[in-house]
Amino acid sequence: MTTTTEALVSEPVPDLDSDSPLAAFPEGPRLVGTRCDVCGVTMIGSRVVCSSCVSREVSALALPTTGELYSFTRLHGRGGDIRPLGYVDLDGVGVRTLTDLRETSPLVPGMRVELGVDGDDWFFAPASGV
Numbered sequence: 150m151t152t153t154t155e156a157l158v159s160e161p162v163p164d165l166d167s168d169s170p171l172a173a174f175p176e177g178p179r180l181v182g183t184r185c186d187v188c189g190v191t192m193i194g195s196r197v198v199c200s201s202c203v204s205r206e207v208s209a210l211a212l213p214t215t216g217e218l219y220s221f222t223r224l225h226g227r228g229g230d231i232r233p234l235g236y237v238d239l240d241g242v243g244v245r246t247l248t249d250l251r252e253t254s255p256l257v258p259g260m261r262v263e264l265g266v267d268g269d270d271w272f273f274a275p276a277s278g279v
């Protein structure tokens with residue numbers, strides 16, 4: 150006798166339009182997020198399944214364009230290239246994301262940062278007016 154165990158998520162998921170979480174909204178380019186309608190967790194990017202409770206009852210939303218720099222580092226590459234990377238806590242949604250940073254002023258953990266867009270690239274930079 151054979152026993153089959155069905156996985157909780159065993160169906161193929163539909164292709165998503167893009168790997169980038171960046172999308173156009175009436176107010177300008179924003180990062181797309183997904184909020185779980187069951188447990189309330191918010192995630193960055195388009196999801197079809199909640200990464201916390203595995204519910205398929207999820208809704209898309211535009212994520213905040215501002216946040217707080219949690220931590221950062223600078224990657225030193227060949228030829229002297231320096232690439233600042235950091236974790237940003239987005240305002241009010243409980244999302245911490247790894248992101249490229251632009252060092253338009255000296256970076257300090259805890260500082261206010263805002264989303265910037267350059268073509269298809271997105272990054273966070275110190276908030277203007279700080």
Ligand SMILES: [Zn+2]
Pocket residue numbers: 185186187188189190199200201202203204
């Ligand atoms: Zn959930």
